[in-house]
Amino acid sequence: MVLDKYFTWPKKTATKKIISAPPTGPKLLITESLDLRKIVWQGALDLGKLHPLFGTGVETFAYSYFFVRPVSHNLTSEWDFIYNKAHNEYLNYLATTGFVGLFTYLFLIAVVLFHLLKKTIKKDKLSFYLFLAYCSILFTNFFGFATSSVTLFFYFIPAFWYISTNQGSPPVNPTPRRSFSPKDYMLSFIVLLVSVSLLWYLINYYRGDVLFAKANQQIKNENYPQAVQLLQRAIQLHDEHVYEDKYAFMLANTAYVAAYNKQDETAKQLMKLADYSSRKSIKASPENMNYWKTRSKIYYIFYQLTLEKKYLEEGVGALTQAKILAPSDPRPSYSLALYYSLLESEADGAKNQNMYRQLAFSEIDRALVLKPNYYEASLLKGQLLKKINQPEAARAVFQKMLAQFGSDEAILDELKSLYTTRK
Numbered sequence: 179m180v181l182d183k184y185f186t187w188p189k190k191t192a193t194k195k196i197i198s199a200p201p202t203g204p205k206l207l208i209t210e211s212l213d214l215r216k217i218v219w220q221g222a223l224d225l226g227k228l229h230p231l232f233g234t235g236v237e238t239f240a241y242s243y244f245f246v247r248p249v250s251h252n253l254t255s256e257w258d259f260i261y262n263k264a265h266n267e268y269l270n271y272l273a274t275t276g277f278v279g280l281f282t283y284l285f286l287i288a289v290v291l292f293h294l295l296k297k298t299i300k301k302d303k304l305s306f307y308l309f310l311a312y313c314s315i316l317f318t319n320f321f322g323f324a325t326s327s328v329t330l331f332f333y334f335i336p337a338f339w340y341i342s343t344n345q346g347s348p349p350v351n352p353t354p355r356r357s358f359s360p361k362d363y364m365l366s367f368i369v370l371l372v373s374v375s376l377l378w379y380l381i382n383y384y385r386g387d388v389l390f391a392k393a394n395q396q397i398k399n400e401n402y403p404q405a406v407q408l409l410q411r412a413i414q415l416h417d418e419h420v421y422e423d424k425y426a427f428m429l430a431n432t433a434y435v436a437a438y439n440k441q442d443e444t445a446k447q448l449m450k451l452a453d454y455s456s457r458k459s460i461k462a463s464p465e466n467m468n469y470w471k472t473r474s475k476i477y478y479i480f481y482q483l484t485l486e487k488k489y490l491e492e493g494v495g496a497l498t499q500a501k502i503l504a505p506s507d508p509r510p511s512y513s514l515a516l517y518y519s520l521l522e523s524e525a526d527g528a529k530n531q532n533m534y535r536q537l538a539f540s541e542i543d544r545a546l547v548l549k550p551n552y553y554e555a556s557l558l559k560g561q562l563l564k565k566i567n568q569p570e571a572a573r574a575v576f577q578k579m580l581a582q583f584g585s586d587e588a589i590l591d592e593l594k595s596l597y598t599t600r601k
Contacts, residue, residue: 209254215265215321217251218243222264226272226280233276239264241466242273244504252508252549260468267319287316290336297343308339386416393424402432419462423469426455430479437483445483452476467507470500474513487524493517508545512555515542519562538562553583560592569596 224246225234234242240262251257264270271280290312297305312335315328324332358366393408409425412418433448456473463469477493480486494517501510518538525531539562545555556579563572576593579586 207255209256214254214256217248217254218261218265219269220248221246221251222266222269222273224248225274226269226276229273229276231276232278233272233274236274237262239270239274241463241468241503244467244507245465247504247506249506249548252506253551257549258509263323265322267322267324270323293336294339297339302343304342305339308335311335382415383418386412386418386421389415390418390421390424393428397424397428402428402435406432419459419466419469422455422459422462423472426452426459427472427476429455430476434479434483449480449483453480465503467500467503467510470496470503471510471513474500474517478517481520487521490517490521490524494521506548508548508552508555511541511545511548512552512558515539515545515555515558515562519565535566551582553579556582557588557592564592564596572596 221243222239225239225242228246234245240260243261243264264273268280268283271283275283291309294305294309294312298309311331315324315332315335318328389408389412393405393412396402396405396408406425406428409421409428412421413425429448429452433445433452436442436448437445453476456469456476460466460469460473473496474493477489477496481489481493494514497510497514497517501507501514504510515538518534518541522531522534522538525534539559542555542559542562545552546559549555556575560572560575560579563569563575573593573596576589576596579589580593583589
């Protein structure tokens with residue numbers, strides 16, 4: 179996409195330890211799964227402490243984790259991944275539903291285990307086998323999270339046990355059937371109407387998800403107009419802010435393409451729609467850091483289209499909000515450094531230029547404090563130093579990168595350009 183080279187980061191990033199490598203580039207270690215889990219578990223515990231009663235909300239871990247994400251996560255090989263679960267079902271309940279939800283969940287488990295164990299002691303084979311199956315679910319949920327099939331077994335095992343062990347004989351004198359009254363017909367109609375409405379809602383939700391998946395595939399193929407149409411249909415079926423966020427970004431990209439093709443009026447209309455959709459998604463979920471990052475990308479596209487300084491300032495505001503929501507994430511600071519560098523070029527007077535320059539270096543240094551092995555941030559710092567005519571300081575940054583990451587074409591090119599300039 180238009181902004182990927184500025185605002186996305188490679189998946190294969192620095193890990194716990196960087197090993198010197200041959201000229202092919204840095205050789206990176208993959209962080210152990212258990213080490214990653216320990217970090218995420220700590221974050222889930224911190225979320226539980228921060229929202230002890232009812233948690234952050236059901237299925238909100240994907241973005242609420244950023245509120246308390248440990249800085250140590252930045253030194254793992256999966257530092258830029260999205261974690262939609264705590265990889266521990268019990269801690270996930272604590273983080274998203276608080277102690278009320280966790281204790282309710284544990285109480286249910288305790289009741290089921292008590293009855294299964296009680297029957298097992300009486301040498302009931304079925305109860306014994308179901309007890310073992312249930313314990314296996316509880317064990318695996320400790321080191322991971324419950325999938326849909328596991329969750330079904332979690333509830334079906336006690337239900338199956340209860341039905342199989344409580345099949346009493348039918349009553350001797352069953353209650354005779356009575357005829358339906360008008361009231362019964364009315365209640366039945368209401369139940370049927372509600373059931374059909376809920377079923378239609380779920381069908382449309384499913385259809386929207388299918389269209390959203392197709393849109394993502396079109397985005398990968400860089401077919402943006404088709405992706406926009408698919409996302410628009412998905413939103414019509416189900417008004418979901420996840421769709422709206424993606425829709426806003428694709429509208430902005432399509433506006434860029436329209437402007438490139440000299441379709442200025444179309445580009446303006448698409449810009450308005452993109453801004454509206456972005457605001458709508460943020461209004462629906464104002465604490466979702468990813469939506470603020472999307473908004474900053476949209477504003478950068480608007481700046482490319484219009485060269486108006488106000489869009490850079492709006493982008494700074496969006497990234498500042500993202501930084502507040504994710505204080506340990508180095509990416510908002512990295513992006514802010516880019517924005518401040520652009521604002522420095524747009525600023526009037528030496529005083530304003532110096533202010534934006536200091537802000538740019540402040541943010542890039544903050545990103546490197548949070549993630550010392552942040553390749554892109556180090557490279558940007560060297561480039562900023564070169565931009566303000568400090569070749570010796572820039573050379574020191576690039577040489578440090580060679581020692582840290584190994585031989586790399588981009589770093590060598592920067593050093594070569596500094597050497598050529600000096601001569």
